[in-house]
Amino acid sequence: MAVEVIIPGMLTTVQDLGRYGYQQSGMTCSGVMDQQAYRKANYLVGNPETAAVLEFTVYGGSYRFTQDTVFALTGADMGAEIGEQPVETNRAVTAKQGDVLNLGMASRGCRTYLAVSGGFLVPLIMGSYATNIRCKMGGFHGRKLKRGDVLEIGQNSVSFSKIKNRKVSIPEYSGEVEVRVIPGPQEEMFTQKGLHTFYSGYYRVQEDSDRMGYRLDGSMIESKNGTDIVSDGITFGSIQVPASGKPIILMADHQTTGGYAKIGTVCRMDLSKVAQCKPGDRIHFKKIDVDKAQKLYKEMISKECF
Structure with missing residues (x-):
């Protein structure tokens, strides 16, 4: 299973909770900006809280699922759609093989998180999947995503029937x-x-x-x-x-x-x-x-x- 990048958005990176234990050597932690939204996304799809997700900033872009996939969106509302049908946020949903997830501009808030059941398969570097763009390390080749990138997805560990009714608190974002x-x-x-x-x-x-x-x-x-x-x-x-x-x-x-x-x-x-x-x-x-x-x-x- 995989996700193919059609339009990468303004700044889309692979992130997790961060790379800890190396600040004494000058290596920053990086990781997600909104840890609450990140944890909720992984919980909704049955992942461990350390699983890699995508972080979208201001504008999300478009992404094709190459296989049937269970996913969840949390954080800012970017008006997500699949085939012109709205995608509900803050809950686990399913996508069919070939479906394209379209994300627009954030109406409220700034950052949206995409978790897929099984997590994104990227190298674990110094104990983390987080992208550090300045050091060009971690995440997907140490950089933000671009058109044509393909991110592999791990094997689903939990059936959709067991997670489809999971709920999380939904914050109200304000200017x-x-x-x-x-x-x-x-x-x-x-x-x-x-x-x-x-x-x-x-x-x-x-x-x-x-x-x-x-x-x-x-x-x-x-x-x-x-x-x-x-x-x-x-x-x-x-x-x-x-x-x-x-x-x-x-x-x-x-x-x-x-x-x-x-x-x-x-x-x-x-x-x-x-x-x-x-x-x-x-x-x-x-x-x-x-x-x-x-x-x-x-x-x-x-x-x-x-």
């Missing part, structure tokens, strides 16, 4: 989101005025945002004596403030270390909100403490089926 933040680790480098600015206003996602980082436009965050630091570790969700005073949220393809002060870190349960923001969307930051963040994350996980 304006509240994102919870744990302060620091360099919060003390900013003035009280700067901190008030950061937490009271709205920041707009800029056009040059990508999988490495979301550059935000808005009021300048005032620092005490600049924001340069001795480079230290970066994580998914770190919020750097460079000399411009405009924050940058580091995302899945973030660098391993950075030399700008970090005013805070996006809580794990809200990273998916950020990942689904498109250029022009607005973000408001809300300060919470670690204990509250952990409690909210546990509550979120307990409500899911996986």
